[in-house]
Every structure is written in C-alpha cells, then in structure tokens.
Amino acid sequence: MRVRFWGTRGSIAVPGPGTVGFGGNTSCVELTTSGGACFIFDCGTGARPLGGKLVAQASKPISATILLSHTHWDHIQGFPFFAPLLVPGSRITVCGPEESGRSLRDVLSRQMDFTYFPLEIGQLPATITFQELGEGTYEIGGARIIAQYLHHPAMTLGYRVEAAEDANRAK
Numbered sequence: 001m002r003v004r005f006w007g008t009r010g011s012i013a014v015p016g017p018g019t020v021g022f023g024g025n026t027s028c029v030e031l032t033t034s035g036g037a038c039f040i041f042d043c044g045t046g047a048r049p050l051g052g053k054l055v056a057q058a059s060k061p062i063s064a065t066i067l068l069s070h071t072h073w074d075h076i077q078g079f080p081f082f083a084p085l086l087v088p089g090s091r092i093t094v095c096g097p098e099e100s101g102r103s104l105r106d107v108l109s110r111q112m113d114f115t116y117f118p119l120e121i122g123q124l125p126a127t128i129t130f131q132e133l134g135e136g137t138y139e140i141g142g143a144r145i146i147a148q149y150l151h152h153p154a155m156t157l158g159y160r161v162e163a164a165e166d167a168n169r170a171k
C-alpha cells in the first residue's frame with residue numbers, strides 16, 4: 001500500500017508560506033493498494049489536486065472509493081472540485097457514516113445546491129454510488145474496510161483498510 005497526504009488542515013484551507021511544509025489544504029488522504037485500487041479518506045480541499053493527478057495519469061475512466069470520516073465542511077468541501085467526477089465513465093463510490101434523517105447523498109447534494117455552487121450533483125457525468133456505513137466490516141472496492149466510531153462532535157467513523165497484499169505479508 002502507498003499513502004499520500006493531500007490535505008492535513010482542519011476547519012479551512014490555509015495556503016501560504018507558513019504551511020509550505022505540509023501544504024495548506026484540508027483533509028484528504030490517498031491510499032493505493034498494490035493491486036491498484038484507489039481509496040480516498042475524506043474530501044477536503046486536498047481532493048482538488050488529488051483529482052487533477054488522477055485524471056492526468058489515467059488513460060481510462062477512474063474508479064475510486066471515497067471514505068468520509070464525517071461530513072463537517074473541511075472534510076467535504078473538495079468534493080465538488082474532484083475532477084474524476086467530471087469524467088464520463090468514472091465510477092466513484094462515496095461511503096460515510098449513516099445519520100438519522102438525512103442520507104449521505106442528500107448531505108453532499110446540499111453543498112452543491114445552486115445557491116452555493118454552479119453544478120448540481122445530478123449533473124456530474126461520473127457514476128456516483130453512495131453507501132452509508134455503521135460500525136462493522138465491509139468489502140468495498142476490492143478491500144476489507146473496518147469502520148469504527150470515533151469521538152467527535154458529529155457522527156464520525158475511522159477506517160482500517162485491509163487488502164490482499166497485507167494478508168499475504170502477514171502469513
């Protein structure tokens with residue numbers, strides 16, 4: 001597995017000379033398994049440069065799984081700017097904690113309401129699938145995802161990803 005941090009800030013993006021070391025974008029971490037599966041932890045503003053990289057290096061539509069820890073703004077504000085969503089044929093699975101009363105799709109759609117953003121979620125050409133998770137173990141995107149609730153002032157999940165290469169290495 002290979003992990004790359006595209007955004008490490010909380011609350012709001014903070015570009016500038018003071019954040020050159022680790023960048024100024026909000027939460028977004030890329031995990032690529034040795035089999036090539038792409039997992040993205042949170043979709044803060046770091047999702048914009050990550051999406052640009054994925055589109056630039058891909059010769060075909062992109063498949064990726066986004067695992068949202070929670071839907072506070074700094075963890076979703078890069079979603080509308082994630083370039084693979086604009087690529088026809090791309091398949092993006094968005095997972096996040098289930099909340100009572102509102103679906104994950106509804107939460108992400110609201111930040112793309114025309115009052116706030118020029119493109120609505122239904123206009124994105126990629127195929128977007130939503131999967132709401134609770135605490136437990138799931139098979140998603142070719143890997144085993146273990147989700148566990150975290151202490152935070154919102155419904156929040158932490159994730160462990162187990163892919164085949166790790167199981168082989170453990171033997």
Ligand SMILES: [Zn+2]
Pocket residue numbers: 070072152154
């Ligand atoms: Zn938060």
